[in-house]
Amino acid sequence: MITIDVDMDKCQHYGQCVFEAPDIFALNDNDKLEFVATANDSRRSDVESAVDVCPMQAISIVE
Amino acid sequence: MSKSVVIVGASMGGLRAAEALRNNGFEGQVTVIGAEVHAPYNRPPLSKEVLAKEVTHDAVAFKLRTQVEDVIWHLGDPATSVDLETQVVTTNSGKAFDYDGLVIASGLRPRTLELPNGKLSGRHTVRTLDDAIRLRTDLVPGARVIVAGAGFIGCEVAATARGLGCEVTNVAIDSFPMIRPLGEKLAAELQRRHESHGVSFRLGHGIKDLIGKDSLSGLILDDGESLEATVLVEAISSHCNVEWLANTNLDISNGVLTDSALRAVTTEGQSVEGVYVVGDLARFANPLFDDDARRIEHWNIPTETGKRVGAVLSAYLEQADNFAELAALPFAPLPSFWSDQYDMKIQGFGMPGLADRYELADGELSGELVMAYFRNDVLIGVVGIGMTSEVMKYRKQLLGT
Numbered sequence: 001m002i003t004i005d006v007d008m009d010k011c012q013h014y015g016q017c018v019f020e021a022p023d024i025f026a027l028n029d030n031d032k033l034e035f036v037a038t039a040n041d042s043r044r045s046d047v048e049s050a051v052d053v054c055p056m057q058a059i060s061i062v063e
Numbered sequence: 064m065s066k067s068v069v070i071v072g073a074s075m076g077g078l079r080a081a082e083a084l085r086n087n088g089f090e091g092q093v094t095v096i097g098a099e100v101h102a103p104y105n106r107p108p109l110s111k112e113v114l115a116k117e118v119t120h121d122a123v124a125f126k127l128r129t130q131v132e133d134v135i136w137h138l139g140d141p142a143t144s145v146d147l148e149t150q151v152v153t154t155n156s157g158k159a160f161d162y163d164g165l166v167i168a169s170g171l172r173p174r175t176l177e178l179p180n181g182k183l184s185g186r187h188t189v190r191t192l193d194d195a196i197r198l199r200t201d202l203v204p205g206a207r208v209i210v211a212g213a214g215f216i217g218c219e220v221a222a223t224a225r226g227l228g229c230e231v232t233n234v235a236i237d238s239f240p241m242i243r244p245l246g247e248k249l250a251a252e253l254q255r256r257h258e259s260h261g262v263s264f265r266l267g268h269g270i271k272d273l274i275g276k277d278s279l280s281g282l283i284l285d286d287g288e289s290l291e292a293t294v295l296v297e298a299i300s301s302h303c304n305v306e307w308l309a310n311t312n313l314d315i316s317n318g319v320l321t322d323s324a325l326r327a328v329t330t331e332g333q334s335v336e337g338v339y340v341v342g343d344l345a346r347f348a349n350p351l352f353d354d355d356a357r358r359i360e361h362w363n364i365p366t367e368t369g370k371r372v373g374a375v376l377s378a379y380l381e382q383a384d385n386f387a388e389l390a391a392l393p394f395a396p397l398p399s400f401w402s403d404q405y406d407m408k409i410q411g412f413g414m415p416g417l418a419d420r421y422e423l424a425d426g427e428l429s430g431e432l433v434m435a436y437f438r439n440d441v442l443i444g445v446v447g448i449g450m451t452s453e454v455m456k457y458r459k460q461l462l463g464t
């Protein structure tokens with residue numbers, strides 16, 4: 001399992017992460033980010049892509 | 064002997080290329096040569112939230128993943144030349160680095176105004192961490208700040224400086240701020256919003272000269288008006304960092320021309336095997352739009368080009384059977400950009416600057432909105448202020464999905 005952390009002070013709800021891993025990141029009806037904090041190891045590469053595309057560099061994978 | 068890669072430029076493009084080489088199984092040596100002393104960091108916050116708070120390397124540094132643990136960082140020593148025949152990069156300190164694969168990732172630097180009385184303190188640019196640290200100390204409440212240039216970076220600095228309590232005037236030769244990417248309607252509205260936050264504009268004007276002895280006390284516009292100022296931020300345009308390629312036959316007329324595999328192309332139009340370009344410097348044709356090769360100075364491009372180069376270059380170096388097939392795949396990244404000014408979240412996709420027509424697609428001009436941009440009646444770009452979900456619908460359409 002991997003643990004995902006989003007620094008909500010940094011996150012500006014741009015939703016770029018959603019394209020990379022829609023099963024983990026989503027924007028709710030108010031355009032605010034929601035995410036699941038743990039994912040299967042097989043999702044690592046998509047979560048890394050989400051880390052890469054986040055303009056605020058708010059996402060991290062907790063090792 | 065195992066192969067080696069030299070990457071010139073230790074910023075986002077260089078880092079993403081190094082990561083992608085490793086992710087694609089390349090095990091040889093990777094050396095990144097950087098002009099700056101800092102490990103790769105993220106530039107956008109330097110005109111926005113980090114400039115508004117405290118500018119430190121920690122606040123902007125990219126996390127280095129375990130994949131790139133064994134990458135050699137040769138920092139604070141710029142490349143000065145390369146010999147494409149013997150495959151050697153030479154640096155300012157005289158060190159020589161052999162390579163089998165070369166990645167050009169040396170990006171841009173700001174252009175500054177050439178003025179008769181130009182040698183004054185108080186002049187700033189914002190490209191590097193050190194630039195932003197210097198600027199931050201001058202942005203004290205009440206300081207009279209002139210921002211030259213009304214592109215995204217200039218407008219962000221203006222907004223941040225206002226937030227810090229500075230008196231801000233924006234001087235630009237354009238008719239409206241950010242008009243080239245956004246079109247007149249939205250640009251005029253953004254000017255109105257900046258003005259309501261207290262920024263004054265002198266649009267359609269250039270700067271003729273500076274006033275002051277050792278330090279800046281003001282400047283003179285081309286119509287003779289003089290403005291008081293102790294800080295001048297120049298965000299007018301950029302130079303490509305390609306001087307170290309001057310003795311090659313690469314097409315460096317505007318960035319570095321590449322083919323769709325991002326291999327560098329010579330002035331004769333030949334792709335050079337083993338030599339690749341990423342980030343702001345890469346000038347490539349994007350099949351999403353047309354056949355014209357363009358550089359794209361947006362933040363998602365270093366990542367997109369870095370990933371592409373990592374895949375193609377590792378296949379080339381390992382003489383993989385699928386190299387030719389990989390190199391021939393189309394490369395069509397959707398440009399994406401964003402900008403924070405005051406409480407506005409501006410977000411865009413595509414190439415709105417190429418549009419011949421635009422229309423307000425959602426929201427209201429004075430509030431949150433979506434503007435759609437068309438060329439020959441085909442959607443070519445979208446820009447939103449807020450309204451993320453609506454903007455994303457157009458993004459999907461741009462991708463043809």
Ligand SMILES: Cc1cc2nc3c(=O)[nH]c(=O)nc-3n(C[C@H](O)[C@H](O)[C@H](O)COP(=O)(O)OP(=O)(O)OC[C@H]3O[C@@H](n4cnc5c(N)ncnc54)[C@H](O)[C@@H]3O)c2cc1C
Nearest residue numbers: 072074075076098106107141142169170171342343361362
């Ligand atoms: C203040 C600012 C705000 C921005 N905001 C946004 C934004 O909100 N949204 C957006 O989409 N984009 C934004 N951008 C653009 C984005 O940051 C760039 O597109 C991105 O940094 C390009 O990365 P790069 O690696 O290609 O080049 P650069 O980041 O320019 O890196 C090139 C590196 O190479 C080094 N170098 C140069 N010459 C040599 C040499 N001879 N040898 C070795 N090293 C060399 C340079 O010192 C530099 O470290 C912003 C840029 C700036 C400066």
Ligand code: SF4
Nearest residue numbers: 011012014015017054
């Ligand atoms: S991409 Fe980053 S800023 Fe945007 S919603 Fe995801 S975590 Fe937040």
